[in-house]
Amino acid sequence: MPDLVRLYLRQTLTGFGVSALFVAALLVLDVAGLGSLVARSADGPLAVGLVWLFNGIVFSGVQFGIAVMSMAEREGPPRNGGSRLGVPVPVRVDSGVEVRRDHH
DSSP: OOOHHHHHHHHHHHHHHHHHHHHHHHHHHHGGHHHHHHHHHHTTHHHHHHHHHHHHHHHHHHHHHHHHTSSSSOOOOOOSHHHHHHHHOOOOOOOOOOOOOOOO
8 A cells, every 4th residue: 555545544544533532522521512412312323423524524634734744854954054035136127118207
């Protein structure tokens, strides 16, 4: 299996695991009465499953984004010993428009 696919699967599973912990915390802490609402409703398990699924999609996307961005190689210090910005160069601007300064 290619390394990138393995990385994606690992981060997706991690994201859905974090989602499960997040949904469990929402239910146990009864945030906004969600835990008691789910417990009383016949459709509670469906609601919990959907909340877990949608949060899992978001959390796994974030996990994968963090993993990919952390793979970037760091650049060394600038060679000229200064900042990464270039040296300012004066530029002559010629608009090509003739300006008349007649006083009436």
